Amino acid sequence: MIRAVVFDIGNVLIEWQPERFYDATIGEARRKQMFAQVDLHGMNDLVDTGHDFRQTIYDWAEKYPEWRDEIRMWHDHWLDLATPAIPHSVRLLRALRAKGVPVFALTNFGIGTWQIATPVYEFLNEFDRPYVSGHMGVIKPNARIYEMVEQDCGLPPESLLFTDDRAENIEAARNRGWQGHLFDGPQGWAECLVSKGLLTAGEAA
Structure with a gap:
């Protein structure tokens, strides 16, 4: 689950x-x-x-x-x-939260750049837990960053579904037991979320 x-x-x-x-x-x-x-x-x-x-x-x-x-x-x-936002992906983030699904960020992002981005892209402030590499001192695909997420959130690896556009980052997550989806566009990600029973087709549109 x-x-x-x-x-x-x-x-x-x-x-x-x-x-x-x-x-x-x-x-x-x-x-x-x-x-x-x-x-x-x-x-x-x-x-x-x-x-x-x-x-x-x-x-x-x-x-x-x-x-x-x-x-x-x-x-x-x-x-x-770092522009523009990808609107369909933002809708998926918000649809998950509306269903009560916890949504985390796991991103290679600097401390200074995060401070610049968060006032401009309001959805970056909507994560239940933002895991930002600049604050963590390690970047993907280092296994340590995934371990730090697990330790902080307290959830078993197999219960985490992760999407990233870089295959090596997905592979590193899967090596720890996470579920992964290689992002190649928001439509494929939407279909993944529907297939996992997290959203209906209408909610993922």
Whole structure:
């Protein structure tokens, strides 16, 4: 029996497409060149592990003077990287809560970026338990982050249903006994929730 549903956030509830932002800002060719030379996702992992948002980005920018301004955009225009919300997924979150199903977040998200996002995306404040990597000091797919969720919520692993857009994160959860759904769009996730008996087709629309 499922006793809680666990949502990833990036590309599940909010689109997270930094490459798209940079394509629109500096052009696809320059973006590809920059991403080939600079490990921007590795930089972001530091933020998601709990490092200071602004200092981490600005320090990284100083390592690559030729890309300094562009790297700083990751901080200065962060909301433009993390947009828009995915409305159907938000409806599913709220439909579950309306049915009394506990809903958790388990997300790789920085402390500073969470502070930016939560006033803008009100649904981020609606989780029964938000598990935010920046506050936990560990990111998915490290097994420790799933263990910390289990210890905090007190629910058995097999009673947790988790959706994430990254296969390695789902695999890590399944390795601990969680139920998992690889998110490839809100319709598939809606169908999963219906198949598990958590929502009716009408509630999941």
